[in-house]
Amino acid sequence: MIEVRGAVKRFDGFAALDGAGLTAEAGSVYGLVGPNGAGKSTLLRVLAGVCRPDGGTVLLDGQPVYENPAVKQRVAFIPDELYFFVSATVADMRRFLRSVYPAFDDARYRKLGAAFGLDEHKPLRRMSKGMQKQAAFWLALSLRPEVLLLDEPVDGLDPVMRRQMWGLLLTDVGECGTTVLVSSHNLRELEDVCDRVGVLHRGKTLLERDLSQLQDDICKLQYVGERAPEGLEVLHESASGRLRTLIVRGGAAAASAAAERAQPLFFDVLPLTLEEIFIYELGGEHYAVKDILL
């Protein structure tokens, strides 16, 4: 289990993490979302043991990650900006990683090699960004990690490869109980794979819930009528002709009941996509996209 409580990380006085926290159960996929500069990459780097947190606790199965090789052996980290040795091939990287990670699985490496179809003897710098990303996945999954930290993992991958990548990850989660912590701007994609979502903003965790719970807690109410439904916490309101749309906090049942009491000509309660939830939750935090959608 990954547990982060009150993590603080400052860069020259600027707090990239300012009390962030998250809890990810073993064998789950955790989506980390937030606007640019929210601290997602920093949190992942802290979790990977790259940076030392200035405050708070960062634990993996109850053990601190920073300067703890026994814990770090169980973690694979694919950053947004990949690093390979100059002129190295996948085979070179494999040799190096095998000498550092005791759990490196050669059989899995060979099996994944067939799936990815990359030439392991081709210099990585001659590969496209997408192919380099595939190589990074190939090597990371060969480490047989218990925790996989992914920062914008499918950027640069074509749709077929994205699907294949998620398939491989979810297979690992299902078969090996791998915990995946993924940060991404592609919320539609996270929506399909995440069990739990955390929203970061300005270094703080705004909310953290199971995806299903999150979707149950906010809904979109559309109606045509003279009276506005009462007793609802409205996060956003807009109109298009006679059709009015409200984004309200609370479950679909409560929104339906309130709408019925207002006796509109027509009403409908719709679930929000993760992207819409992200925008409206952050709207309350003065996020500038408040009025973009709908």
Add this chain to the structure above:
Amino acid sequence: MRSKTSFFNRGIDRKSLTRYWPVWAAFLALWLLLLPTALTARRLYAEESGRWYDGVVTGFAGAPAVLIVFFFALFAAMAVWSYLFSPRAAAFYHALPVRRRTLFFTQYLTGLAFLAGPACLTALVTWVTELAIGCADGGRAVLVWLGAVLLLSLFFFSLATLCAFLTGHAVALPALYLLLNFAVVVIEYLVRVALTRFLPSVEVGSLCFAAMSPPAWLLSNSLSCGGTCYAGFPYLGWLAFAAAVLTVCALLLYERRHTESAGDVIAVPFLRPVFRVGAALGCAVVLGSGFFALLGGEQSRPLYVGCLLCGGLIGYLAAEMLLCKRFRVLRGCWKRLLPALCAVLALACMIAFDLCGAEKWTPAPGEVRSVTLEDSVFQAPDDISRVIALHHLALSENRRGGGNEASIEIAYRLRDGRSVRRWYRIGRAAADAGDPQTALGLCVEILNAPEAVLSRVLPRQADALSGITVCGSGGAERVLRPDDWDGLLAAVRADAEAGRLGRWPQPETDTWQLRTEYRAGGRYGSRCVCFGSGAAQVIAFLKNNGYWES
């Protein structure tokens, strides 16, 4: 569960060795070319003794070793610590399941192996070569060379390692390395040059802090002294101790280093103000002296202060630009700039206006072990007090140009081990010569005393006389036989006591010279006094013994 503590990771070590092979391969190739190959080539053309070949090998432990190791230690450090300078590489290495301490020792030992491995291999090949070509003399010279190269490698690599942890940029590392190696002597030299410009009595002399610049010290001192003799080991021992301290400092910095400092010019936050002020002061002296020389300011103190302020301003802004990585920095830094410029102003005034009182300084008689005035050495307390009194008079006359002056040099050896040397110009009016209340009069009285004259012929500290030569006004020289030395010295004493020889200031009629050569404390020295036709005893002795023709 924490893993067992390990201080070395073979996987990372192997990767660094294979990845940066050009560094150690070039180091090896260079030494193989210089030592075994050079020995073989010399053997082909010369039939010399084994000791001669030992001298050749030990010679390579001097300047060649210093220069080669100086640069290759930097290259090795730039290679093994290169991951610190790229954010991606830093993230990759620090995500590996190794502690920073393990990473540090692995990379440190690997970098050291880049230098030590080829050095050991070269030593082995050289020794085998010596055996093969028949010029081996026990292999001692090879061991001396190896010891020197290993100690030099240890120091220079440790220094470069510390530089790597102070900086976060691949270009900043060599810049800081060069700066730390040479800044002290360059700045001290420039300050001394400026001091002599404004304070003529103060000498440039030998640099006090030369030992703070190891390459400059090692290159300026002759370390190889023939055969297997190598004089540099005591200093190299100190450097090895310094290397251990530098390594500990580097490790402590690494354990606190922020990964995100990759790309910063100065990676340690608390050193950034030091860097700014250091750049301001350093550039003030270096650039300011350059501006002053370009403007031909001679002895204009305000101009010098202005030049130093300009240099300091440029240095501070350049440092700020490097730290902020942008050119427009003035608006954000002017508040911090003012104290730095005040420091530069204080430094400039200290140099130009002698705020430390270097020129006006005189010692208390009790502080002085001995004093030398114009080649005459005085150790008696009374004599020392009289020279100090002369020093006071010279200061009060404070002559600078204007003609009819005599120049005197006073050099003190103090009881705390320091040496202080001063030059002064004093009035040379004939009327003053007999008045001991004037600097000239007192100087004449001190220097023309018989013991003072005799000490100019043969210093008291001389262990043995090794030669006496008499030079005529036409350039003819007569070298005296050792049998005649005592007789001549007796004649010299008689003339000195009568005030007929070695008088100061030198009369125009004293056109002949008596030059003595002596040995003192293992070193050779020489002295020269002048005499004229009035030195009756000396001339008579020379005539009687066939050294004087007309």
